[in-house]
Amino acid sequence: MSIELWIVGLLAFGSLFFTVVGVVGLYRLPDIYTRAHAVTKADTLGAGFALVAVAVAIGSTSAVLKAALLFAIVFVANPTAVHLLVRAAYSRDVSVWTTTDHQQGEQP
Amino acid sequence: MIVLELVLAGFLLLTALLVALLRDPIEATAVFAAFSLGLAVVWVLLAAPDVALTEAAVGAGVMVILLLIAVARTEWEPSTVDRGRLSSFQGPNPRAVIVIAAISIPLVYTVTSFPDIGDPNAPAVSQVDPAGESSPYHHYIGETAQSLDLPNSVALVLAVFRNLDTLGEVVVAFTALIGVLIVLDRTRITAPRDEPAVEELDYPDPYVMSPVGTTAVRLVIPLVFVFGVYLTLHGAVLPGGGFQGGVVMGASIILMALVFGHRPTGNWVDERLLVWVITIGVGLFLSIAVGSYLIGGSLFDVEAYPIDTVLVVDVLEVAIGLLVGGVVTALVLVMALGPTDDVSESAEQRGDRP
Numbered sequence: 001m002s003i004e005l006w007i008v009g010l011l012a013f014g015s016l017f018f019t020v021v022g023v024v025g026l027y028r029l030p031d032i033y034t035r036a037h038a039v040t041k042a043d044t045l046g047a048g049f050a051l052v053a054v055a056v057a058i059g060s061t062s063a064v065l066k067a068a069l070l071f072a073i074v075f076v077a078n079p080t081a082v083h084l085l086v087r088a089a090y091s092r093d094v095s096v097w098t099t100t101d102h103q104q105g106e107q108p
Numbered sequence: 109m110i111v112l113e114l115v116l117a118g119f120l121l122l123t124a125l126l127v128a129l130l131r132d133p134i135e136a137t138a139v140f141a142a143f144s145l146g147l148a149v150v151w152v153l154l155a156a157p158d159v160a161l162t163e164a165a166v167g168a169g170v171m172v173i174l175l176l177i178a179v180a181r182t183e184w185e186p187s188t189v190d191r192g193r194l195s196s197f198q199g200p201n202p203r204a205v206i207v208i209a210a211i212s213i214p215l216v217y218t219v220t221s222f223p224d225i226g227d228p229n230a231p232a233v234s235q236v237d238p239a240g241e242s243s244p245y246h247h248y249i250g251e252t253a254q255s256l257d258l259p260n261s262v263a264l265v266l267a268v269f270r271n272l273d274t275l276g277e278v279v280v281a282f283t284a285l286i287g288v289l290i291v292l293d294r295t296r297i298t299a300p301r302d303e304p305a306v307e308e309l310d311y312p313d314p315y316v317m318s319p320v321g322t323t324a325v326r327l328v329i330p331l332v333f334v335f336g337v338y339l340t341l342h343g344a345v346l347p348g349g350g351f352q353g354g355v356v357m358g359a360s361i362i363l364m365a366l367v368f369g370h371r372p373t374g375n376w377v378d379e380r381l382l383v384w385v386i387t388i389g390v391g392l393f394l395s396i397a398v399g400s401y402l403i404g405g406s407l408f409d410v411e412a413y414p415i416d417t418v419l420v421v422d423v424l425e426v427a428i429g430l431l432v433g434g435v436v437t438a439l440v441l442v443m444a445l446g447p448t449d450d451v452s453e454s455a456e457q458r459g460d461r462p
Contacts (some may be wrong), residue, residue: 005392022132023444073328076324076327077324077328077329080320080321080325083318083320083321084320084321084367087318
């Protein structure tokens, strides 16, 4: 196997790893703030690694440029959108999960 | 590729069912956006990037915003009981299931008898029409189409083979917006230009003013808008065109309205300006259509003009782009702003809300 294939495989695995982490976080974490934390980081990195993998796999200049542009857009748009979501939730007084919620056994 | 298609088909089926079965309108809208994005990927797989662009911009973008505006402007019971996943899921009505099954089983059965994609023996490619030698394939994609010298066959169908169809679409979009303006009684459209169309805010803005959001949007909007112009101008030679470019241009203004608030944005691009843009679009389209008749060709004959056909189609695409961009922006802004005399009333309503 060529070294390029290994790099692509590794990057694709990284993408998959962060996406799975994001999904697990979205499913397991208790409130919108912690979920947003899991999803933003995982999504940006997941999509980012996938795009780098695509750029390496195809290798042509136009593919690399397009992947770089997409990476820039995802890098800006994704965290911004989640930031606005969380800010809206906070301004509408969506309650923050605390350890006392956990001890009382309440669903947030 | 087969695995990807199957996964996508399953995803689309699941999201479509959820849209129908979720009772919370906001949850259903979110799932609808996911459905639309999945569908856009399907269009790319089917080698239809034009449709994919439209699906992503209209389905996942503008439609979702219009639905959210509709939710925000109507009254509904938010599901406050349980903030768990898909809390508003509700089983279907059994009678509805029977009706849907009666419709969809014959449809699915028909689909199985379709020829494969790209099958050279498919009737659309191989069969000759009764009048002559031209199969639909030769007419729309093959020799007849290539003799017209327009590189993008979608633009060819749009501007040459089915130009009356396109005219109909243009007029329908125009009429839809005029209808919305009349229903919402936006009579300020006739007010003098120096008077702002939208009243100043006399209550706290419901929008979340966020420096992060405004900075990011300032960064992104010029790129998005220029991409819309690019799509419009390259419609004759590349995937894209007036419909796609117009929606992308409109989406950039809508993005601004989402982050900076619809009232400041509505004051800046007010509906009088937008109606002008739309009217110029329709007028340009109609004058191309009638102009070819006046200079001796038949009605809507893009080849009658003494200049390159690609240029004529470019003008048509620009006309469509102006119209679609204006209609999309105006629909969202006008529906978000509501009826003209609604301002004081909505201020009271919003004051009650936590």
